[in-house]
Amino acid sequence: MAIDFTLSPELEQIRVRVREFIDRVVKPGEAKIGHREDVERSHYLKILFEMRDEAKAAGLWLPHMPAEFGGMGLGHVELAMVQAEAAKASYGPWALNCQAPDEGNMHTLLHWATPEQKEKYLRPLCDGRTMSCFAMTEPEVAGSDPTLIQTRAVLEGDYWVVNGHKWFISNARRASFAILIARTEDNPEVPQAANTGFIVDIPSEGWRRVREVETMHGGTGHSEIQIENLRIPAKNILGGRGQGHRLGQYRLGPARLAHCMRWIAQAETALDMMVDRSLKRFAHGSVLAEKQGIQWMIADSAMELYQAKLMVLHAAYRIDNKLDFTSEVSMAKHFVANALGRIIDRSIQVHGALGYSTDTPLASMYQHARWARFADGADEVHQMRIAQRTIAAYSRDGSTRRATGDLPV
Numbered sequence: 544m545a546i547d548f549t550l551s552p553e554l555e556q557i558r559v560r561v562r563e564f565i566d567r568v569v570k571p572g573e574a575k576i577g578h579r580e581d582v583e584r585s586h587y588l589k590i591l592f593e594m595r596d597e598a599k600a601a602g603l604w605l606p607h608m609p610a611e612f613g614g615m616g617l618g619h620v621e622l623a624m625v626q627a628e629a630a631k632a633s634y635g636p637w638a639l640n641c642q643a644p645d646e647g648n649m650h651t652l653l654h655w656a657t658p659e660q661k662e663k664y665l666r667p668l669c670d671g672r673t674m675s676c677f678a679m680t681e682p683e684v685a686g687s688d689p690t691l692i693q694t695r696a697v698l699e700g701d702y703w704v705v706n707g708h709k710w711f712i713s714n715a716r717r718a719s720f721a722i723l724i725a726r727t728e729d730n731p732e733v734p735q736a737a738n739t740g741f742i743v744d745i746p747s748e749g750w751r752r753v754r755e756v757e758t759m760h761g762g763t764g765h766s767e768i769q770i771e772n773l774r775i776p777a778k779n780i781l782g783g784r785g786q787g788h789r790l791g792q793y794r795l796g797p798a799r800l801a802h803c804m805r806w807i808a809q810a811e812t813a814l815d816m817m818v819d820r821s822l823k824r825f826a827h828g829s830v831l832a833e834k835q836g837i838q839w840m841i842a843d844s845a846m847e848l849y850q851a852k853l854m855v856l857h858a859a860y861r862i863d864n865k866l867d868f869t870s871e872v873s874m875a876k877h878f879v880a881n882a883l884g885r886i887i888d889r890s891i892q893v894h895g896a897l898g899y900s901t902d903t904p905l906a907s908m909y910q911h912a913r914w915a916r917f918a919d920g921a922d923e924v925h926q927m928r929i930a931q932r933t934i935a936a937y938s939r940d941g942s943t944r945r946a947t948g949d950l951p952v
């Protein structure tokens with residue numbers, strides 16, 4: 544019997560240390576920051592960088608990267624437990640340097656970059672000296688279908704000359720470089736092979752930040768970028784011509800799952816708050832926890848969180864064991880994103896007006912949870928792919944079993 548959900552004592556110790564670090568360092572740091580708009584920027588940055596220094600000192604820096612780059616070298620299953628602890632505070636993943644989009648970009652560079660590119664871009668990112676962004680989505684065409692990308696790169700001598708338009712580029716205003724996806728091939732063998740990845744130094748002439756896109760959660764660092772005659776040295780190509788789609792897919796597998804790990808933390812926080820409130824609030828002769836209508840919300844949330852954890856652990860196991868993980872990550876991403884929204888929504892319901900206020904983190908969590916259903920793959924696109932793979936499995940094997948996690952049940 545190899546199915547074992549217990550953690551080794553060493554791993555359990557890491558989990559406890561992350562939890563303790565979040566409670567001792569990050570949550571008090573966040574409390575000092577309070578509402579970010581009210582804090583002097585220099586003071587805000589000082590608090591953030593102190594958290595990072597403490598994470599390094601505590602040996603909790605960069606959990607997802609190998610020791611060669613200063614990381615803890617954890618696998619994806621191990622990472623699931625670290626991310627799920629770290630994301631109990633909003634700045635937790637940032638303090639450990641495993642936040643999006645840097646974390647996904649690190650995986651991408653580790654896998655695709657040349658040794659020179661790794662030294663120039665990956666190492667400073669891992670050291671916490673720089674930040675990065677990933678530039679793929681365009682306002683004019685559906686981000687769900689990267690074969691439609693219009694930003695064009697044309698090779699002229701030793702440079703690629705790029706023209707195009709991107710938006711929702713998270714972190715662009717703070718980044719020292721971008722991983723940019725642009726169209727380079729006119730007649731690719733398959734439509735997916737039209738795009739290529741490049742590393743762009745920021746600032747660069749021809750890379751212009753037009754504005755921060757205001758979202759339902761305010762202006763939280765997603766930029767619109769106009770690209771005009773941007774010249775990228777040929778050596779800054781990432782992973783070869785026509786490899787942009789593969790690079791994106793490689794990046795998105797672990798990055799999507801890392802989102803799920805952080806969403807589990809958020810969902811658990813919402814459920815903890817739901818139960819806590821239901822035990823303390825009294826109405827119509829009993830506390831809310833004794834009412835069946837409330838118990839159903841608690842039970843539904845508990846079951847969904849349990850499913851979310853199992854799906855994430857299993858998808859992480861498949862990545863770690865070099866098994867095909869595409870469907871499992873898709874299913875996990877779709878399920879966890881939706882469960883997160885439902886659990887926070889129920890928690891708000893149980894809190895009543897308090898849940899709707901900004902006196903608790905629930906309102907902010909709810910706004911953030913909404914984008915989970917379409918960013919990094921819209922619900923419907925994941926459903927389309929899951930259905931295609933399920934039909935293909937049945938057509939091939941006479942059974943849908945392979946498409947439901949390929950589990951021994």
Ligand SMILES: Cc1cc2nc3c(=O)[nH]c(=O)nc-3n(C[C@H](O)[C@H](O)[C@H](O)COP(=O)(O)OP(=O)(O)OC[C@H]3O[C@@H](n4cnc5c(N)ncnc54)[C@H](O)[C@@H]3O)c2cc1C
Pocket residue numbers: 644676677678679680681684685686687688710711712713714765914917918919920921922923924927
């Ligand atoms: C907070 C946030 C951060 C982001 N950060 C980044 C970033 O750093 N870098 C970056 O490049 N992008 C980023 N994005 C963009 C994100 O990746 C895109 O929003 C996503 O890929 C969807 O593309 P789109 O917005 O163009 O929607 P579209 O592709 O236009 O899709 C709109 C809707 O159409 C429907 N749809 C699409 N295809 C199908 C289908 N086949 N069947 C049925 N329905 C379908 C879905 O309901 C979908 O939600 C970010 C977005 C947000 C909100």
